[in-house]
Amino acid sequence: MFSIRKTLAVCLSVCTMAAGGRVGADKMSTGDVKTDGLMVAIQERLKSVKTCEFRVRTLLTVEGEQYEILDDVTAQTPARMHVARVLAGRIRQTIVSDGSLMWRYDPEEKIVYRINMARVYRATQVEADADQPNPMRPFRALEWKSIRYSETDTLKGEILRVFEATPEVTLLNAELPEPPSRVRFSVHPEDGLVREVRYFNAEGGELLSRKFEALKTNVKVDEEQFEFVVPAGVHVMDVTDDIIDLIKTTKSGQQKE
Numbered sequence: 001m002f003s004i005r006k007t008l009a010v011c012l013s014v015c016t017m018a019a020g021g022r023v024g025a026d027k028m029s030t031g032d033v034k035t036d037g038l039m040v041a042i043q044e045r046l047k048s049v050k051t052c053e054f055r056v057r058t059l060l061t062v063e064g065e066q067y068e069i070l071d072d073v074t075a076q077t078p079a080r081m082h083v084a085r086v087l088a089g090r091i092r093q094t095i096v097s098d099g100s101l102m103w104r105y106d107p108e109e110k111i112v113y114r115i116n117m118a119r120v121y122r123a124t125q126v127e128a129d130a131d132q133p134n135p136m137r138p139f140r141a142l143e144w145k146s147i148r149y150s151e152t153d154t155l156k157g158e159i160l161r162v163f164e165a166t167p168e169v170t171l172l173n174a175e176l177p178e179p180p181s182r183v184r185f186s187v188h189p190e191d192g193l194v195r196e197v198r199y200f201n202a203e204g205g206e207l208l209s210r211k212f213e214a215l216k217t218n219v220k221v222d223e224e225q226f227e228f229v230v231p232a233g234v235h236v237m238d239v240t241d242d243i244i245d246l247i248k249t250t251k252s253g254q255q256k257e
Helices: 004-012 033-046 116-125 172-174 240-256
Strands: 050-061 064-078 080-087 091-098 101-106 111-116 148-155 159-165 182-187 194-199 206-217 235-238
Touching: 033 148, 033 159, 101 172, 111 194, 148 182, 159 194, 159 235, 172 240
Parallel strands: 111 235
Antiparallel strands: 050 064, 050 206, 064 080, 080 091, 091 101, 101 111, 148 159, 159 182, 182 194, 194 206
16 A cells, blocks of 8 residues: 555655756757747746745645645755645654755654765766755756647736646656656746646646745845754664665666556
């Protein structure tokens, strides 16, 4: 039986979304002129965004039931993040990344998980935090040639640009009950920030949705919140090798399909 707690952990996996996605990605073409033009415009908007505070409301579907995850996040480019997370209304987590190391603190279990992000990337070519929700990174962890502008939509009175793409392998693929085969996401054309993301399986069923709320950009942040201090009496586990093995196994399995 797939563990509900493990499934919920996908959204806190210390392993979608920096302007340009990968190194040099803003110089790559998707093969579609209209999509390229809109993406370039969005990336230009994001160049001025250095910090962002926001709430992420995630709905995860497992065996026909939905579970809610709430994240209160402070993010700073290029890869610093502090996340205060509540899962299913009761399980609390803290995730901290300084761009080099990522930590996940589970106070209920009195465990801290540590990941060396550089080692994960060198071994797998996958960014360890690629599945962490961040509205400043709309085109991250996507198969670049698959990205397509879909339509214009309206959410809470705001006109948004809607894109669809095939997601790349991240820990999201590895830990969901079934891998996502398509992602649909909405971006505000004025600030370039993501407002909503939805992941679907091969049959079109929705696996996961994320809504970004209470967005505040270029806020003054406390630099210390990106530095994790291990609490007293807590067991620390380095899971870097486990993450590398999981990503490699997932990649291998999908290539065989």
